[in-house]
Structures are given as structure tokens and as C-alpha cells.
Amino acid sequence: MTATTHDTHDDHHHGPPAGFFKRWLFTTNHKDLGVLYMLFGLLMFFVGGAMAMVIRAELFQPGLNLVDPHFFNQMTTMHALVMIFGGVMPAFTGLANWLIPVQIGAPDMALPRVNNWAFWLLPAGFVLLLATLFMPGGAPAGGWTMYPPLVLQLGDAFPFLIFAVHILGISSIMGSINIVATILNMRAPGMTLMKMPLFVWAWLITAFLIVAVMPVLAGAVTMLLTDQYFGTSFFNAAGGGDPVMFQHIFWFFGHPEVYILILPAFGIVSAIIPTFARKPLFGYSSMVYATASIAFLSFIVWGHHMFTVGMPLAGQLFFMYATMLVAVPTGVKIFNWMATMWQGSMTFETPMLFSIAFVLLFTIGGLSGVMLALAPVDLQYHDTYFVVAHFHYVLVTGAVFSIMAAVYFWLPKWTGHMYDEKLGKWHFWLSTISVNVLFFPQHFLGLAGMPRRIPDYALQFAEFNMISSIGGFVFGLTQLLFVYIIIKCVRGGQKATSEVWEGARGLEWTLPSPAPYHTFETPPVVK
Amino acid sequence: MSENTQNQRRSGGRTAAKMAFMALAMFGFGFAMVPAYQVFCEVTGFNGFVSNEASAGPADQAYDPDRKVTVEFVATVNGSQPWSFRPKKSRMEVTPGELYTAYFVAENQEAESTVSQIIPSVAPGSAGRHFKKTECFCFTEQRFSGSETREMPVTFFIDPALAERTTTVTLSYTLFDIRDGDLPEYDEEAAELHAGAPQSAD
Numbered sequence: 007m008t009a010t011t012h013d014t015h016d017d018h019h020h021g022p023p024a025g026f027f028k029r030w031l032f033t034t035n036h037k038d039l040g041v042l043y044m045l046f047g048l049l050m051f052f053v054g055g056a057m058a059m060v061i062r063a064e065l066f067q068p069g070l071n072l073v074d075p076h077f078f079n080q081m082t083t084m085h086a087l088v089m090i091f092g093g094v095m096p097a098f099t100g101l102a103n104w105l106i107p108v109q110i111g112a113p114d115m116a117l118p119r120v121n122n123w124a125f126w127l128l129p130a131g132f133v134l135l136l137a138t139l140f141m142p143g144g145a146p147a148g149g150w151t152m153y154p155p156l157v158l159q160l161g162d163a164f165p166f167l168i169f170a171v172h173i174l175g176i177s178s179i180m181g182s183i184n185i186v187a188t189i190l191n192m193r194a195p196g197m198t199l200m201k202m203p204l205f206v207w208a209w210l211i212t213a214f215l216i217v218a219v220m221p222v223l224a225g226a227v228t229m230l231l232t233d234q235y236f237g238t239s240f241f242n243a244a245g246g247g248d249p250v251m252f253q254h255i256f257w258f259f260g261h262p263e264v265y266i267l268i269l270p271a272f273g274i275v276s277a278i279i280p281t282f283a284r285k286p287l288f289g290y291s292s293m294v295y296a297t298a299s300i301a302f303l304s305f306i307v308w309g310h311h312m313f314t315v316g317m318p319l320a321g322q323l324f325f326m327y328a329t330m331l332v333a334v335p336t337g338v339k340i341f342n343w344m345a346t347m348w349q350g351s352m353t354f355e356t357p358m359l360f361s362i363a364f365v366l367l368f369t370i371g372g373l374s375g376v377m378l379a380l381a382p383v384d385l386q387y388h389d390t391y392f393v394v395a396h397f398h399y400v401l402v403t404g405a406v407f408s409i410m411a412a413v414y415f416w417l418p419k420w421t422g423h424m425y426d427e428k429l430g431k432w433h434f435w436l437s438t439i440s441v442n443v444l445f446f447p448q449h450f451l452g453l454a455g456m457p458r459r460i461p462d463y464a465l466q467f468a469e470f471n472m473i474s475s476i477g478g479f480v481f482g483l484t485q486l487l488f489v490y491i492i493i494k495c496v497r498g499g500q501k502a503t504s505e506v507w508e509g510a511r512g513l514e515w516t517l518p519s520p521a522p523y524h525t526f527e528t529p530p531v532v533k
Numbered sequence: 534m535s536e537n538t539q540n541q542r543r544s545g546g547r548t549a550a551k552m553a554f555m556a557l558a559m560f561g562f563g564f565a566m567v568p569a570y571q572v573f574c575e576v577t578g579f580n581g582f583v584s585n586e587a588s589a590g591p592a593d594q595a596y597d598p599d600r601k602v603t604v605e606f607v608a609t610v611n612g613s614q615p616w617s618f619r620p621k622k623s624r625m626e627v628t629p630g631e632l633y634t635a636y637f638v639a640e641n642q643e644a645e646s647t648v649s650q651i652i653p654s655v656a657p658g659s660a661g662r663h664f665k666k667t668e669c670f671c672f673t674e675q676r677f678s679g680s681e682t683r684e685m686p687v688t689f690f691i692d693p694a695l696a697e698r699t700t701t702v703t704l705s706y707t708l709f710d711i712r713d714g715d716l717p718e719y720d721e722e723a724a725e726l727h728a729g730a731p732q733s734a735d
Contacts, residue, residue: 116545183552187545221556225563240567244611244650244709251570255563318658 021523031126034118035523036103039125041420043100046128047409048489050092053136055482057085062444062478064461065471078461079147080139086150090267091174092132094401097409098270099124099181102209105416106185108514108521109203111194111530116187124180131173138163149459151256152227154241154249158234165235168227175220182213182220189213194513196532200291203512207294208273211301215262215269218305223259226252250315257308265304267401269297271368271408272339275361277512278415279343282358283350284509289342296335296342303332313384322381329379333372340369355507356430360411363438364404371399374449389459392452398445403438410437410488417492418506422520423499429491436484443477583655587672588665596630596693603627604691607705608637614710615642616649621684629663629691636684637670639708641677647712649675656703663692664702671706 022029022038033039060081064072073081103121107114115121138145143161146152152167160167189210193202202210229240230252239245241252272293280287287293309317309325317325343365352358374396378384387393410433418424447470452458456467463471502519513532517525604627606620621636641647651671655661666672670685677683691702 117549120549179556183549183556186552187548190548191545217552217556218559221558221560222563222566225560229564229567243652243707244711246652248570251567254570255566258563258566316656316658 032122034114034122036107036115036118036121037420037521037523039115039121040100040102040104042125043096043103043128044413045100046125047093047095047097047100050088050096050132051406051485054085054088054093055485057081057088058478059482061085062475065463066475067472068463068465068468070462073461075461076144076147079459080145082459083146083148083150084135084139087135087146088132089401090150090263091171091178092128094267094405094409095178096128098209098212098267098405099178099185101205101270101274101409101412101416102181102185104420105514106188106206106209107192108517108525109206109512110189110192110197111513111526111532112188112192113524113527113529115184116192117184120180120184124177124184127173127177127180131170131177134166134173135170138166141166151253151260152230153256154230154233154252157230165231168231171227172224175224178216179220182216185209185213186217194526194529194532200294201532203273204276204287204290204293204297205270205273208269208271208276208297211297212266212269215266215301215304219259219262219266222255223263226255226259229255250312253312253315254308257311258305260311261308262301262304264397264400265300267405268368269301271364271405272297274408274412274415275343275364278357278361278411279346279365281415281507281509281511282355282361283347283352285346285350286511287342288345288348289338292338293342296338299335300332303328303335307332310379310381310384313381314388326379326381330376332379333376336372340365340372353508355414356425356427356434357411357415359431359434359438360407360414363434364407364411367399367403367407367438367442371396371401371404374399387452389457390452391448391456391458394458395445395448395452398448402445403441407437413492415507416514417495418502419514419517419519419521421496421499422502423495423497424502424506425491425495425499429487429494433484433487433491436487437481440477440480440484444474444481445477447471447474447477583653583661583664587667587669590667591630591632591665591690591692594630594693596628598628600628600693601626602629602691602695602699603701604633604635605701605703606635606637607703609705609707611707611709616640616708616710617642618706618708627691629693629695632667632688632690634686634688635704636686637706638682638684639675639677640682641680644679646676646678646681647710649677650709650711651675652707652709654705654707656705657699660691660695660699660702663695664704665690665692674711 022033022035030038030042033042058081060073061078064070064078103115106112136145141162143163145163146157146160146167148156148160152171157164157167189202189206199207229238232238233240233242233247239247241247241249243249276287276293307325307329309321310329313322313325347362354362374392378387378393378396414425414430451467451470451474454467456463456471504518505515506519507515513526513530514521516530603624605624606622608618608620610616610618617638617640619638621638625633625635627633639649639651641649653666653669653671655664666687666689668686668688670687675683675685687704689704695702
């Protein structure tokens with residue numbers, strides 16, 4: 007025991023180990039790993055973004071203009087996989103790594119070495135996935151949902167896709183196990199569950215979702231693998247299987263997955279809005295219960311992705327009603343955020359602007375979601391741009407905006423410098439305007455019948471597609487400004503105080519800025 | 534590191550073990566969904582579940598001899614294999630409770646012999662359980678010699694328990710060519726065609 011005490015004591019004074027590789031490759035420090043996760047997420051955000059630019063460039067005008075249709079399909083498929091598994095999920099995990107220990111008063115994550123391993127599996131998984139772009143037959147092109155029998159016609163990329171999904175799944179499961187173990191065991195004395203910041207709550211629930219459904223996805227893709235190479239017939243009708251069963255198993259994973267991509271966002275805005283409204287969060291416990299209810303409901307609504315497969319009436323009704331129920335706890339949350347802002351003395355710094363835009367634009371995505379939940383009309387909306395508009399409103403102006411809000415909010419704590427507020431506001435307004443120019447017209451395109459995942463379209467869709475593409479290019483370019491602002495903030499700027507924001511509450515704001523390499527080695531006392 | 538932190542680490546490991554067990558269990562659950570799905574569809578008749586086993590003939594039960602249900606026949610070839618497959622008659626009027634025979638014609642359009650498996654499906658889904666086959670070419674693999682054409686019978690009856698509101702039942706067969714195992718092997722030529730110059734150019 008003495009030796010251990012001594013070692014830790016040393017670390018505390020000497021900070022991170024010297025040497026680039028020793029520091030970053032072998033690090034078990036939650037702050038280092040948080041940074042690595044977030045940088046990886048940022049990198050993949052640009053890789054996936056470049057693919058989106060190819061998609062929008064091809065759709066700028068009708069006709070087949072720039073790329074081969076097969077390559078276009080590779081872009082839509084890979085854009086989704088990269089953004090979900092490489093962009094949003096690692097970014098959220100990075101935020102969790104950095105913030106959860108300092109928010110609950112723990113010295114580090116519960117399993118630091120597992121943490122390192124979980125992170126370094128990510129680049130490995132993405133090498134497998136992105137390598138498929140250079141293979142004969144190309145990258146996966148049958149949609150990120152990997153429906154058989156189409157996905158089985160993939161060629162050389164097929165096993166790479168399957169093993170990439172396995173590795174990314176293992177990585178996120180390990181990360182989540184670590185988060186649960188940290189939250190349940192490492193809280194400072196006095197930090198009861200119902201005193202935890204909502205970001206911690208949201209991640210606790212998200213981590214349970216990940217551990218529950220990622221293995222189901224792993225099972226589904228394993229069945230694809232054995233169908234292809236080992237003569238099983240899980241999804242092969244000729245052998246007595248059923249391709250529709252894949253959709254059931256996939257969406258049993260897939261629907262909780264979309265909440266995995268949004269629940270941490272709820273936690274982030276629940277931290278930011280009270281800070282800049284200078285009021286405590288309205289309805290803390292209802293927020294916790296609402297998040298848990300959404301997580302529970304996510305397991306019983308998967309059928310709404312499959313209304314068109316020929317589901318019997320009873321199934322359609324069940325999934326329709328269950329899906330519409332999701333709007334209730336979500337409505338509670340939106341209401342609570344508005345009530346928090348009500349009569350607050352608000353200021354509009356960049357994180358707050360992104361959070362308010364999140365509430366507004368996520369609600370638009372939520373409402374189009376209620377429309378899609380209606381089985382009779384879904385038959386018309388299914389596989390159209392209306393769906394594309396819907397899930398980009400909840401994922402870009404939802405998940406991605408919340409990540410940007412979080413970066414601006416906590417960046418002074420991470421770097422010790424304030425970011426350039428003027429540039430931050432430019433980034434916000436350019437992003438918010440362009441993202442609406444990008445995705446709002448897609449509602450109209452979808453309602454008018456433009457199918458998704460098609461590189462060409464009928465002439466009557468030309469204007470809205472051109473508008474959408476212009477919005478897309480502006481949104482894409484604007485994100486370079488985001489990177490510039492981050493680099494500028496890391497390099498210097500006005501010194502940040504330990505509280506950073508006037509109305510900031512929580513343990514992380516009691517630490518100096520930048521937060522030292524090791525924090526809360528002696529647990530703080532939470533009253 | 535305090536005694537307290539040591540304890541936290543240990544209980545952290547226990548929580549992690551429980552969570553890892555949960556992950557493993559859910560991996561198993563994914564596979565358990567396969568038989569569960571089969572059983573669920575069998576019991577409820579969802580998804581147009583159709584038994585691919587011979588059932589006994591119509592039971593000696595009362596049925597309405599005046600009731601008429603239209604049965605439509607559909608035949609499809611899976612993929613682009615060189616087959617011709619069609620029903621001899623595209624529809625017939627039947628009385629639930631009575632036994633009928635319909636014929637399907639399949640032609641292997643290649644000179645080589647081959648094997649096919651034909652899979653039935655019934656629409657609407659609620660009729661699947663009530664469509665009973667006493668004899669069918671779909672129960673076993675069908676071997677065809679080169680360029681062979683064959684008429685194949687299916688003997689069936691509709692259970693009088695079929696819902697009154699159902700007046701049309703569609704019996705659809707899909708023919709799978711399974712000579713190379715269950716699924717066609719990955720076709721390199723086709724893939725190259727895909728990856729080649731834009732097809733739009735021509």
C-alpha cells in the first residue's frame with residue numbers, strides 16, 4: 007500500500023509522463039483519453055463530412071454529374087457509419103471521460119486501462135472500415151442498416167464491414183462498462199445519485215443502453231457473416247430463413263442506438279441552459295425520470311422503422327402508439343428547458359446559443375418524428391427525403407449542436423483560455439442558418455416523393471436540391487472555423503477563471519482552469 | 534491512494550463484471566430472437582407465416598358449401614437465374630373446407646441440370662395459418678435436368694376458420710436456384726461491372 011501511495015503522489019506532482027508516445031499511446035488518464043476521443047470524433051466528423059459534401063455535390067443538379075452511382079451509394083452508407091460510430095459516439099464518450107470524474111468528484115475512471123484499450127480499438131476499427139473504400143467492389147454501399155440480401159452482395163468489403171462493426175461495438179461496450187462502474191462506485195462522499203449533474207445521469211442511462219443493444223447488433227452481423235461463409239440460413243429464404251428477421255434484430259439495436267446518440271445531448275443542454283439563465287434547472291427529478299422512460303420506450307418501438315414490410319394491423323398499431331408515447335417524456339424535457347429559461351436573467355454566449363438552437367431545432371425533428379410514427383402516413387414518407395430531413399434535424403441540430411455547445415462551454419476549463427467569443431458567434435450563426443437551408447427543404451422534397459439514397463432525381467426537385475446543397479457547402483466550410491476557434495483557444499487567449507461562467511454550478515467549476523492533470527485525489531465534500 | 538479509493542476500485546471491478554455479463558447475455562439474446570421470432574410468427578400467424586410441412590386433409594367439420602374465396606397464384610424467380618416459373622392458372626374460386634389441386638410450371642432454361650428450392654408465402658398474413666397444403670412441390674428440393682420443363686402440383690385446402698372478411702388469398706411461390714449451396718457465390722464479374730465506368734454514360 008505504501009508503494010502505491012508513493013507512486014500516485016509522484017504522478018500528482020510530475021503531471022503527464024514525458025515523451026509523445028508514452029503520454030498518448032499508453033495513457034490511462036481520463037482527461038488525456040477524453041481529449042483523444044474528442045479529437046478522433048472531430049477527425050471522423052470531417053471524414054464523414056467530406057462524404058456528405060460528395061453527396062450534396064452530386065445532388066446539386068439533376069442528372070448523373072460527378073460520381074458513379076455505385077460510389078454515391080458507398081458515400082451515403084459510409085457517411086452514416088462514420089458519423090454515427092466515428093463522430094457522435096466517440097465525441098460523447100470523450101465528453102464523458104473528461105467530465106464524469108470531475109463532475110462526481112472522482113480521481114479518474116474506475117477502469118483506466120480498459121479506458122485506454124477501448125479508445126485504441128476505435129482507430130483499429132476505422133482502419134478496417136475505411137480501407138474498404140480502396141477495395142475491389144468498393145466500400146459498403148447497401149445502406150448503413152446492412153439489410154440482407156443486398157449486403158451479402160458486397161464483395162471483399164463484406165468481412166471488413168462485419169469485423170469493423172464488431173470492433174467498434176466492443177470499444178463502445180467497454181467504454182460504457184467503465185462509465186457505469188465509475189458512476190456507481192467512484193462518487194465523492196455526499197454525491198447521491200439524485201445530486202448528480204444531469205450529464206452524468208444521461209450517460210449512466212446511455213451506457214446501459216449501449217451494453218444492452220450493441221451485443222445484439224454484434225449478433226446480427228455475426229449471423230450475416232455465417233450466412234455468407236458458413237452456410238447458415240438465418241436470413242436466407244431458400245434455406246428457411248427470413249430477411250425480415252434481420253430488420254427486426256437490427257432495429258431492436260437501431261432504435262435504442264438513436265437514443266444513445268441523443269440522451270447525452272439532453273444532459274449537456276441541461277447543464278448549459280441553467281448556467282446562462284442563472285436559475286437552477288427546472289424539474290431535475292422529472293428530467294431523470296423522463297430520460298429513463300425514453301430509454302425504456304426505446305426497446306419497444308423498433309417496428310416503426312418497418313411499417314412497410316407487410317406488418318399486420320396489430321403490429322402497426324402497437325408500434326405506432328408506443329412510438330407516440332416517446333413524445334411524452336421528450337415533451338417534459340422541452341418544457342423543463344423552457345421553464346428554466348423563463349424569467350431567467352439570460353445572456354447569450356456561444357454555448358447558450360447552441361443550446362437554445364438545440365431545443366428549437368431538435369423539437370422540429372421530434373415533431374417530424376411524430377409524423378413518421380403514424381403508420382398510415384409512414385407508407386408515403388418511408389425511404390423519402392422526409393426521413394432524411396427528420397433524422398438530420400435530430401442528429402445534426404440535435405446531437406452535433408449539443409457537442410459543439412459542450413465544447414464551447416467546457417473548453418475554457420480544458421485549456422485555461424477563453425475562446426474567441428466573436429468567432430464563436432460567427433460559427434453559431436453561420437452553422438444555424440446554413441443547416442436549416444441544408445435540411446429544411448428536404449422536408450418538402452420528401453413529401454413530394456423524392457426517394458433517399460438515389461444519385462439522380464426528377465426535374466421538379468431541382469430547385470430545392472440546389473438550395474439544400476448550397477446550405478450543405480456553407481455548413482461544411484463553417485466547420486473549418488470551428489477547428490480554427492479550438493486551435494486558437496488552445497494556443498492562447500484571455501485567462502479563464504476557475505468558475506469560467508458566472509452562473510456555473512458543479513464540482514468541475516471548483517477546479518482551477520485549466521484543470522490539473524490529476525484532480526480530486528482527495529474526494530471533495532458534497533453537501 | 535486512500536483506503537477508500539482502493540475499495541472503490543474493487544467494487545468498480547465487480548460492477549464491471551456484472552455489466553460484462555449483461556453484454557454477453559444480450560449477445561445471446563440476439564441469437565435467441567431467431568427461434569423466438571419463428572415461434573411468435575407460428576403462434577400468431579404474423580408475417581404471413583406458412584408452414585412448409587404437409588398437413589392432414591380437411592377435418593370432418595361443418596363448413597359453408599356456398600362460401601367462396603378467390604385464391605390467386607403468384608410465381609417469382611429469385612435473382613436473375615435462367616428459369617421460367619409460372620402458375621398454370623392464375624386464380625381459382627374455392628370453398629373453404631374442400632380440397633383442391635393447382636399446378637405450377639417450372640422450366641430450367643439452361644442445358645445443365647440443377648436444383649431448386651421453392652418457398653411459399655401467403656397474403657394477407659392473417660390467412661397464412663389457415664392455408665393448409667397436404668402435398669406440395671415446395672416440401673422438398675426439386676431437381677431439374679437440362680432444359681427440363683415440369684408441371685408440379687400443390688394440393689391444398691383453406692381452413693373454414695379463415696376470417697369472414699377475407700375474400701381473396703394470394704399464394705406466392707419464390708423459386709431459389711440452390712445448385713451452389715444456399716446462395717449464389719459472390720460474382721466478381723458483376724462486381725467489376727458495378728465498379729466500372731458510370732452506367733449513365735451510355
